[in-house]
Amino acid sequence: MSKTTDRNDPNKALDGENCAVYIFGLPLNCNYQMLLSALRNTGKIFSVLLNPPNRNYACPVAHVDFWNRQGVDRLFEKVRAGRFVIGTSQPGVRLNVASRPAQPPSVKSRALQVQGPSQIINYAFLSVLFASHFYYELEEVRTLYTNGRTTVMRWTFCSYRVQSELACLHIFWQKLRRDFPPDAEAAWESVRIRWIRDPCE
Numbered sequence: 001m002s003k004t005t006d007r008n009d010p011n012k013a014l015d016g017e018n019c020a021v022y023i024f025g026l027p028l029n030c031n032y033q034m035l036l037s038a039l040r041n042t043g044k045i046f047s048v049l050l051n052p053p054n055r056n057y058a059c060p061v062a063h064v065d066f067w068n069r070q071g072v073d074r075l076f077e078k079v080r081a082g083r084f085v086i087g088t089s090q091p092g093v094r095l096n097v098a099s100r101p102a103q104p105p106s107v108k109s110r111a112l113q114v115q116g117p118s119q120i121i122n123y124a125f126l127s128v129l130f131a132s133h134f135y136y137e138l139e140e141v142r143t144l145y146t147n148g149r150t151t152v153m154r155w156t157f158c159s160y161r162v163q164s165e166l167a168c169l170h171i172f173w174q175k176l177r178r179d180f181p182p183d184a185e186a187a188w189e190s191v192r193i194r195w196i197r198d199p200c201e
Contacts, residue, residue: 019046019066019103020096021075026060027087028053032137032158035062036200038086042078043071044198045110046103047161048137065161068102071200109198110160112167113144114153116191121151133170136163139199156199168193 026035032050039045044067051061066072072095078084079093114121123141130136137158145152157163175188 017069017101018095018099019069019072020098020100021064021072021093022096023062023091023093025089025091027089030060030086033139034086036139038084039200042074042200044201047159063096065100107195108160109195110164111156111196111198112164112193113196114193117187118146118149118151120187120191121153130167134162134166
């Protein structure tokens with residue numbers, strides 16, 4: 001494929017613009033939390049996919065799409081300095097053949113802060129709501145404040161793409177529904193949500 005053709009494909013990027021990396025040689029017990037912890041101070045993440053070993057590779061591998069090229073460059077700096085370590089392993093990193101261009105600058109991220117009535121803003125309720133609509137992986141869920149009536153939580157998903165973006169969308173859809181009893185409708189109307197900084201930035 002020519003460079004001209006690559007530039008005309010919105011899902012393709014030249015090597016100097018590619019924001020997707022392939023990480024190999026991960027420890028056998030590697031999970032999303034371990035991987036994302038090792039990616040701290042690299043850059044904002046668009047999506048992460050962690051694949052277990054199979055007949056093609058003996059160790060887990062990961063596909064990470066950063067929000068912009070800065071994340072890729074900082075990760076390579078970490079690798080060159082010998083600071084990209086997970087457990088006792090130093091995984092390898094290369095640009096992904098399935099290249100991805102940078103995303104437009106945005107306050108959106110894989111981390112959300114939600115606030116509202118405690119009967120809605122709690123792990124048991126929201127995890128069921130989300131799981132009934134889409135698949136997701138979590139890095140962390142933390143309750144920042146509660147007084148029994150109002151709760152503030154931080155939900156850090158492993159990806160923005162089809163994870164935190166869908167969580168936000170489904171909360172807004174719930175807020176717009178008009179088939180709830182009046183008390184439930186009022187409870188949802190009081191729910192507030194905002195994007196917060198990606199912990200890997």
